[in-house]
Amino acid sequence: MEYNKFRHRMNDRITNSGHLGLKRFWALDGRAYEPGELxxxxxxxxxxxxxxxxxxxxxxxxxxxxxxxxxxxxxxxxxxxxxxxxxxxxxxxxxxxxxxxxxxxxxxxxxxxxxxxxxx
Missing domain, CATH: 1.20.1290.10 (AhpD-like)
Known part of the structure; x- marks a missing residue:
């Protein structure tokens, strides 16, 4: 699927942009789906x-x-x-x-x- 290639490429681009706010949000988004009570x-x-x-x-x-x-x-x-x-x-x-x-x-x-x- 082209979607996933695009997603990975652009996620790398964004997280490597050096912008702290963007990096923090990406980290927060990933952690929200880590198992806990659910x-x-x-x-x-x-x-x-x-x-x-x-x-x-x-x-x-x-x-x-x-x-x-x-x-x-x-x-x-x-x-x-x-x-x-x-x-x-x-x-x-x-x-x-x-x-x-x-x-x-x-x-x-x-x-x-x-x-x-x-x-x-």
Missing amino acids: DEKTLEFCGLTTSMVLKCDDCVTYHLIRLIQLGATDNELYESLNVSLIVGGSITIPHIRRAFETIDSCRELQKTDPELTALL
């Missing part, structure tokens, strides 16, 4: 639902990939997307379409790359 999969589901309601396609793609890597089933993903639809309303429908496309792409890739290592 496990990593639950945290990623929170991220997915929040990203869907905020209509951030890049974020939705990232969380879908992570959830699939963590073993989420399609039905678990659909249930989370349903919550997003209820909370976010019909404005989330185009994003749900793209989410289904991402899920389908990941499942297809898993046939040859079960761990989705190409997306890391």
Whole structure:
């Protein structure tokens, strides 16, 4: 997926920019998904639902990939997307379409790359 190459390249560019505020936020964002009272999969589901309601396609793609890597089933993903639809309303429908496309792409890739290592 081109998305992941772009994400890695630009994350490196931003974190190497020397701007302290940007580096701090990137570190904070990464730490928010470290397991604590909630496990990593639950945290990623929170991220997915929040990203869907905020209509951030890049974020939705990232969380879908992570959830699939963590073993989420399609039905678990659909249930989370349903919550997003209820909370976010019909404005989330185009994003749900793209989410289904991402899920389908990941499942297809898993046939040859079960761990989705190409997306890391």
